[in-house]
Amino acid sequence: MKFIKNRFFLKYFLIFLTILIVGAIFLLQSKRNKNAESQQKTKDNAVEIKSIIDKADLYFDDDNRELAILTYNKAIKLCDPEINTTDYVYSLYCIADLHYSSSDYISSEIAATKALPYLKLIKNPRYSWLIYNVQGQNYLSTYDFTNAELYFKKALRLxxxxxxxxxxxxxIAATxxxxxxxxxxIEIYQILASNVHASKHKxxxxxxxxxxxxNMGYCYYKKGNNDEALKCYYKALEIRLHPKSSEGLVxxxxxxxxYFQKKDPQLAKKYATEALKTxxxxxxxxEIVLSLSVAIESNEGNELKKHIEKYIHLTDSIAKAGKMSKNQFFTMRYESKVDKEQNLQLKAEKTENELQLERHKNRNIISYIIIVFIIGFFVILVFYLSLKGKKEKKEAVFESEKRISRKLHNKLALQVYNTLSYVKETDLETVENKNKLLNNLEKIYSQTRTISRENSIIETNEKYESGLKEMISGFKxxxxxxxxxxxNDINWxxxxxxxxxxxxxxxxxxxxIMKSSSNVSLVIVSFKIIQKNITVTYSDNRVETENEKTILxxxxxxxxxxxKTINGTINFDHNLEKGFKINFTFPL
Incomplete structure (x- = not known):
């Protein structure tokens, strides 16, 4: 019987294991095919995206902003942000920078914000720096100094x-x-002025x-330190008069x-005129509107009227013309040049990222297979334990039936047989014989009730304590x-x-067992709680015979x-002189 059951279990185990292996192979092959298709599609897209971005960069360099933005958007549509992350973020940055240079700060902020969630996927911090920088410039230009400082400091920490x-x-200093x-x-500008060699180009x-x-001169001027302000202004002007370093001349x-409006009006007018020309x-x-505002302060008569009319005309055509001092060190052309110089390095990094992504996918596949096997193992274990539990229940029922049958045979069979014989052989008309028969029947009934009570269902609810007391009292x-x-001390x-x-x-x-002994006169049962354990001690004053020792x-x-089934322990001491004692302990 046991062999048949084992074969039955082994059969289903092998079937399940076969299904598990086939499923794992199918999952692995499906994943490989999907990865191959995804890689091929990504590779094809990457080439096309790179070509479109190169074309957009040319429009960017030629200052053709509309075509540049349109072309960068084409590249963005082809990008999968989680795969073509570098191209996606770079295109968004270029769009944000183009909008910023056109004073469209809202559109610039929208483009930069789209890139923020994907910065963590790019190892090269350069892209995070570009996005943080343009976002800070947007906030600075819209007078949101708190957010401007926040993003500039993020850029600094990279x-x-x-x-x-x-x-x-x-x-940060400009903020x-x-x-x-x-x-x-001024404190920051002094640090910057002390170390000017930051690039490869003089x-x-x-x-x-x-x-x-x-900028430092402007701060000194606003603080009333005119001498230091003028020194800074003249040094800056001297540098900017060189053609290669002319950015910021205006x-x-x-x-x-x-500076000279009150000290030397003619000189102030001269510089205002130069600013307007530039x-x-x-x-x-x-820049024209800002220069006109300075020229208006420095001129009179017809010149003043002409400047005012032009100023009004320009301010009517734009919602807000005042642009705060430009705080970037390099022009957009230089940033484009830097981008192109780093293309080879970025391509290498991208290839490395793709390899790491492939390794990560392979690790995931292995993890899936391991998980499937673990789940399969636990399913088999549960199935096995379920079968084992059913088997143990059947065996327990069988043992219980055997025990009841044995008790019925040992205690009742002989008495029933004797009683039947007594009925056949005895004259029941006499009162004495009739009473003896009734006594025998009463004994049989009493023993039947005892066996029934011993094997009946035990109440484990609030009636348990009273049921236990009743059972113990029944042996008195x-x-x-x-x-x-x-x-009574235990909360059952x-x-x-x-x-x-x-x-x-x-x-x-x-x-x-005590009841079957003929020489017991006293039984003591005690219950104690000791260190989160319940200890039950049973003792009586029996004198054991050899037969009783075997039964015991x-x-x-x-x-x-x-x-043992409740993680308990047992100790017993049976001594011919002291009687019998046993105690068992189990956790609460």
Whole structure:
């Protein structure tokens, strides 16, 4: 029978294992095919995206903003942000920068914000720096100084080149300057002015240095330190008069015009005129409007009227023409040049990222297979334990039936046989014989009730304590005294159901063995709680015979088996002089 059951279990185990292996192979192959298709599609898209971005960069360099934005958007539509992350973020940055240079700060902020969630997927901090920088510029230009400072400081904390750190510092200083916190701004400008060599190109370092000096001069001017302000202004102007470092020249002229308005009106007018000429050559409406505002302060008569009319005309055509001092060290052309110089490095990084992504996918596949096997193992284990549990239940029922059958045979069979014989052989008309028959029937009925009660369902609810007391009391006779101690001290409602049944059955078996002994007159049962354990002690004053020792040995084996099922322990002491004593302990 056991062999057949094992074969039955083995058969289903092999079927399940086969299904599991086939499923794992299918999953692995499906994943490989999907990865191959995805890689091929990604590779094809990457080539097309790169081609479109190169075309957009040309429009960017030619200052063809509309076509550049349109072309970058084409590249974005082809990108999967989680796969073509670098191209996606770069395109969004270029769009944000183009909108920023056109004073469309809202559109610029929208483009930069779209890139923010994907920065964590790019190892190269350069892209995070670009997005943080343009976002900070947007907030600075819209007078949101708190957010501007936040993004510039994020850019500063990145592990980037010295040049980018100087740009971030300059932007933070510009934020302080526009918040009228001139001391903080000057402190940063002095640090920047002390170390001007941040790039590989001298004219770019000179241009950066001029920006620092000009902005620091403005801060000194606002603080009333005119001597230091003028020194900074003239040094910045001297640098910017060189063709290669001319960016920001219009700012120098405007600042000098403002400086000399009260001290030397003619000189102020001269610098205002130069500022207007320079702004006109730049074809920047914003710079022209700012230069006109300085020229209006420095002119009179017809010149003043002409400047005012032009100023009104331009301000009517734009919602807000005032652009705060430009705080970037390099022009967009230089940033485009830097981007192209780093293309080879970025391609290498992208290839490495793709390899790491492939490794990650392979690890995921292995993880899936392991998980499937683990789940399969647990399913088999549950199935096995379920079969085992059913088998144990059947065996328990069988053993219970055998025990009841044995008791019926041992205790009732002979009495029933004798009673039947007595009925056949005895004259029941006499009162004495009739009473004897009734006594025999009463004994049979009493023993039948006892067997029934011993194998009946045990109440484990709030009636458990009273049921246990009733069971113990049932063994009292005129010759046997039973004392209990501590039974009421235990809150039986909080004890596990199985533990209560085990206690009941153990005591029941011990009392049944005691009852079969002919020389017991006193039984003591005590209950104690010791260190979160319940200890039950049973003792009586029997004097054991050899036959009783054999019966007791079998009973103690049953008791030990029962107590082990609830993680309990048992100790017993049977001595011919002192009687019999047993205690068992189990956790609450």
């Amino acid at each position: 592990k980037t080149s010295l040049w980018r750190k100087r740009v971030a510092l300059n932007n 302080y300057k526009n918040k009228n916190e001139y001391d903080k701004a 004219h770019l370092d000179d241009s950066n240095y001029a920006f620092v000096l000009d 700012n120098s002229y405007r600042h000098l015009s403002t 702004a006109t050559k730049m074809k920047s409406v914003t 006779t005129s010759q046997i005294s039973i004392l209990t101690n501590g039974l 409602t909080k004890i596990d159901r199985n533990k209560k049944i085990i206690v009941y059955r153990i005591l029941q078996e011990l009392f049944q 040995k079998n009973t103690l084996q049953n008791v030990e088996n029962r107590i």
